[in-house]
Amino acid sequence: MKHGAGTYALGVGLLMVGVLLVLAVAGPLLAPYPRDYSEKILTVESPEGTKILYAPQPPSLRHPLGTDRWGYDLLSLIFIGARYTVGAALLIALARLLLGGGLGLYLGSRREGGEIRASSTFLAGVPMFVVVYFVMMGINFDSPLSPPALALIQGGLMTILGVAPLAGAVGNKARALRGSPHVTAAISTGAGPRRVAGRHILPLLREDLLQMLAHEVVLVLTLLGQLAIFDLFFGGTERTWDPPMYWTVTHEWAGMVGQERASIQANQWTVLSPLLCFALAILAFQLVSTGLERRTRSTYAQHPHV
Amino acid sequence: MTKAAVVVLGIVALLLIAAVPDGLVVREDRVVFRPVVMAEDIGGYLQGIVTGEAFRYQERWHTRSFLAQAGDRAVRSLVYLGLSALAAVTVGLLTGLWLTARRKDGIREALTSMAAVPDFVLALLLQIGVVAVYRWSGYRVARVVSLTDAEPAVLLPLLTLTLVPGISVLRTVSARAHMAAAADHTLVAKALGMSRRRIYLTRLTPIVLGFVRADIPRLAGTMLGNLFIVEYLFNIRGVTTFVITRGLIGGYQYDLVMNALLLIAGLYAAVYLVLRLYLGALEGAVTRL
Numbered sequence: 001m002k003h004g005a006g007t008y009a010l011g012v013g014l015l016m017v018g019v020l021l022v023l024a025v026a027g028p029l030l031a032p033y034p035r036d037y038s039e040k041i042l043t044v045e046s047p048e049g050t051k052i053l054y055a056p057q058p059p060s061l062r063h064p065l066g067t068d069r070w071g072y073d074l075l076s077l078i079f080i081g082a083r084y085t086v087g088a089a090l091l092i093a094l095a096r097l098l099l100g101g102g103l104g105l106y107l108g109s110r111r112e113g114g115e116i117r118a119s120s121t122f123l124a125g126v127p128m129f130v131v132v133y134f135v136m137m138g139i140n141f142d143s144p145l146s147p148p149a150l151a152l153i154q155g156g157l158m159t160i161l162g163v164a165p166l167a168g169a170v171g172n173k174a175r176a177l178r179g180s181p182h183v184t185a186a187i188s189t190g191a192g193p194r195r196v197a198g199r200h201i202l203p204l205l206r207e208d209l210l211q212m213l214a215h216e217v218v219l220v221l222t223l224l225g226q227l228a229i230f231d232l233f234f235g236g237t238e239r240t241w242d243p244p245m246y247w248t249v250t251h252e253w254a255g256m257v258g259q260e261r262a263s264i265q266a267n268q269w270t271v272l273s274p275l276l277c278f279a280l281a282i283l284a285f286q287l288v289s290t291g292l293e294r295r296t297r298s299t300y301a302q303h304p305h306v
Numbered sequence: 307m308t309k310a311a312v313v314v315l316g317i318v319a320l321l322l323i324a325a326v327p328d329g330l331v332v333r334e335d336r337v338v339f340r341p342v343v344m345a346e347d348i349g350g351y352l353q354g355i356v357t358g359e360a361f362r363y364q365e366r367w368h369t370r371s372f373l374a375q376a377g378d379r380a381v382r383s384l385v386y387l388g389l390s391a392l393a394a395v396t397v398g399l400l401t402g403l404w405l406t407a408r409r410k411d412g413i414r415e416a417l418t419s420m421a422a423v424p425d426f427v428l429a430l431l432l433q434i435g436v437v438a439v440y441r442w443s444g445y446r447v448a449r450v451v452s453l454t455d456a457e458p459a460v461l462l463p464l465l466t467l468t469l470v471p472g473i474s475v476l477r478t479v480s481a482r483a484h485m486a487a488a489a490d491h492t493l494v495a496k497a498l499g500m501s502r503r504r505i506y507l508t509r510l511t512p513i514v515l516g517f518v519r520a521d522i523p524r525l526a527g528t529m530l531g532n533l534f535i536v537e538y539l540f541n542i543r544g545v546t547t548f549v550i551t552r553g554l555i556g557g558y559q560y561d562l563v564m565n566a567l568l569l570i571a572g573l574y575a576a577v578y579l580v581l582r583l584y585l586g587a588l589e590g591a592v593t594r595l
Contacts, residue, residue: 009419125316125574126323126567127531130549134323137558138331145332153337222424229426229535230550257430261539264433264450272434279427286422290415304406304487306502 010291013214016284023079024087031076038071056267065273068260074273081251081274084235086281088151088252089224093216095159100166101209107167108174109197128161129226136227140237147235147250154234158223166212173208177201207296214289221254221282228258253278316571321348324564347560354561363562372565376545378455380569383544387533387577390467391526392584395518397468398475399588403514405476406483407506418477421470425532429466429539436462451541459540466536471529475518482517486510511592519585526577530570545569 028035042053055071057063065074136154143150174197177183183200191200224234231237231246233255238247248255256274263271307315322344329344330337354360361372405414433450440446448461486492487510495505537544548566 125527125530125571126320127527127534129531130534131323133550134326135330137327138329139337143332144335145337218422222422225424225426226531226535229538257426261430264430265437268434268437271430275427275430279423282422282424282427286419289422290419294415304409304484305493305496306407306487306505 007291007295009287010295013284013287013289013291016280017288020082020086020281020284021090023082024085024090025083027079027082031073031079033073033076035076035080037073037076039067039073040071042071056270058267059269059273066267066269068270069267074256074270077251077256078253078274078277081248081253081256084147084151084250084252085221085224085254085278088155088234089217089220089281092155092158092162092220093213095155096162096166096216096220097209097213099159100163101170101212103163103167104170104172105174105197105202105205108171109178109201110193127226129223129230131161132157132223133227133230133232136232140232141246142239143236145236151235151250158220162216162219166216169212170205170209173205174201177204207292211289211292211296214285214292217285218282218289221278221285224252225254225257225278228252228254229261231258233258253281317568320564320567320571321351324560324567327558328560351561351564360561361565363559364557372562376548376565376569379543379545379548380573382458382542383533383537383546383573384576386463386467386536386542386544387529387573388580390464391471391529391577391581393464393468394470394472394525394529395475395581395584398472399479399514399518401472402476402479403483403506403511406480406487407502414476414480417473418480421473421477423470425466425470425535426539428469429462429536432462432465433539451539452543453541455543458542463536463540463542467529467532470532471525474525474528475521478517478521479514482514483510486513507592508595512589515585515589515592519582519589522578522581522585526574526581529577530574533573545573 023030038055039053039057040055042057044051044053055067056069057067057071059066063073063075065078067073068077132154135157139145139153140150145153178196178201183196186196186200227234228248233246233248233250234252235248235250235255237255238249239245240247245259247259253274257271257278260271260274325344325347328347329340331340332338351360362369363372364370401417402414404410405417436447436450449457449459450462452458483506492505492509495509500509533544534546534550536542537546538550545566549563549570
C-alpha cells in the first residue's frame with residue numbers, strides 16, 4: 001500500500017471538511033441572499049425585450065444552483081441549512097464517540113477476556129432509521145416544539161442508538177491493547193485501571209478514535225438522509241395539504257432532497273443541488289476516514305506472497 | 307442466548323417499537339409519554355390475533371384483509387431481496403478476489419470508498435441519470451418507477467439493492483484475501499510449487515468465504531434497510547410499504563405495522579437462509595477442488 005494515497009485522501013478530505021465547517025458556523029452570513037428573499041416572478045430586460053421568469057429558475061449566474069418552486073435561492077438555502085446538516089452530524093458523532101468510546105475504554109481496560117459483543121441479534125432485522133422514525137413521528141410533524149428542541153430530541157436518540165456499536169469497537173481494540181507487553185508491565189508495577197486506560201491505552205487509540213469519528217459522521221449523515229426520504233426532516237417537518245407536501249423547517253440538506261425528491265423528472269436541479277452537496281459532505285468525511293485508515297494500515301502493512 | 311430467547315425478545319421488542327408512535331406525542335408544547343396507550347395497542351393486537359381483527363386494516367374507505375394482501379407483497383419483496391443478495395455476494399466475491407490477485411489496489415480502494423454512498427443517493431442519481439439519458443437520446447434505459455404491478459421497475463431497484471451490499475462484500479473479501487495472501491501458510495503453499503491460481507482457489511477462497519459467512523447477519527440487515535428505501539423510491543408494492551406508507555400516512559394502524567414488521571423479520575430470516583445455503587454450497591465446491 002502506498003503511503004501517499006492515504007495522505008492524499010486525508011488531505012483532500014480535511015480540506016473539504018474545513019470548508020463544510022466554515023459553512024456550518026457562518027453559513028447564514030455567507031449566503032448570497034437573505035433567508036426570506038424569494039423571486040417567484042422576475043422581470044428581466046434583455047436585447048430581445050422584457051422577459052418574465054417564473055420560479056423555479058434553472059442555475060444561472062444570478063442563482064448558481066437555481067431556485068426552488070417558491071423562488072428561494074438554493075445556494076442560500078444550502079448555506080443556511082449547513083448548520084443542521086454538517087454541524088448536527090458532527091455533534092451527534094462526537095457525542096456517540098464520547099459516550100461509546102468512554103464506555104468501550106472502560107470495559108476494554110478493566111480486565112482481559114473475549115470479544116465484547118454490542119449488537120442485539122433479536123433486533124437485527126429492524127433498520128435503525130425505522131426505530132428513529134417511529135419515535136419521532138408523533139413529535140416531528142407540524143410540531144409546536146422549536147427546531148433546536150426537535151434537533152436535540154432526535155440527536156439524543158441517534159446518539160443513544162449509536163453508543164453500543166462504538167463501545168464494542170473501542171472496547172475490543174482496548175482489550176487487544178491491554179494484552180500488550182507495555183500494559184502488562186504497567187499493571188505489574190501497580191498501575192490501576194484508570195491509569196492503564198488513560199496513560200497506556202488511550203494514546204495508542206488516538207488515530208483509531210479520529211477515524212471512528214469521521215466514520216460516525218458518515219453514518220449519522222446517512223441516517224439523516226434515510227429519514228428524510230420518508231419525510232422526517234431533522235429539526236422539524238411541516239405539512240401542507242394544497243399541494244400535499246412535506247417541508248423542511250431548517251433547510252438541512254437531506255430534508256431539501258426529501259422535499260424535492262418528486263422533481264427527478266422536471267426541474268431536476270431542485271433535487272440535484274442539495275443531493276450533490278449532501279453526497280460531497282459524506283465523501284469529505286469518508287475521505288478523512290479512509291485516509292486515516294490507510295495511513296495506519298500502511299504503517300503495519302503486510303505484503304502478499306502471491 | 308438461545309434461539310428461542312432471541313425470537314421471543316425480538317417479538318417483544320417489535321411489539322414495543324410499533325407502539326411508540328402512539329405512545330410518544332406532543333401535547334401543548336411538550337412531549338408526552340403515554341405507556342397506557344401503548345399497552346392498549348399491544349393488548350388489542352394480541353386479542354385481535356385470536357378474533358382475527360388484527361389481520362384487518364383500513365385503506366382509504368375500504369377494509370382489507372392483511373393475509374390476502376401480504377402474500378403477493380412478501381413474494382415480490384423476497385424476489386428483489388433474494389436476487390440482489392445472491393448477485394451482491396457473487397459480484398463482491400469475484401471482484402474482491404480478482405482485484406487482490408491482480409494487485410489492482412487503486413481500483414480496489416476507489417470501489418471500497420464507494421461503500422459510503424448511501425442507498426438513497428445511489429437510487430436518486432440512477433433515476434436522474436435515466437431521465438437525463440432519455441431527454442438527451444430519446445432512449446429509455448430503464449423504468450424509473452413502477453407504475454403498476456404489471457409494469458414494475460426492475461433494473462434500477464436491483465442495481466441499488468446489489469451495489470451497496472456488493473461493495474461491502476468486496477471490501478471484506480479484498481481485506482481478508484490480502485491478509486491471507488500475506489500469511490505463512492500461503493508462503494508454504496508457494497514453496498510446495500502450487501500455482502497462483504490454485505493457491506487462490508484452494509487456500510485463500512475458503513478463508514475468505516468463512517469471513518463472508520460470518521458477515522451474513524450484518525449483510526442481511528443492511529439489505530433490509532435498503533429494501534425500505536428502494537420500495538419507497540421506486541414505488542414497488544412490497545412489504546415495507548405497509549410500514550411507512552400505509553401504516554403511517556392517513557392515521558397510524560398499529561396492527562398493520564406490527565404484522566408488517568413480523569413479515570419483515572421473516573424476510574430477514576429468509577435472506578439469511580438463502581445466503582447461508584449459497585455460501586455453504588460455494589464452500590463445499592471449493593473444498594472439493
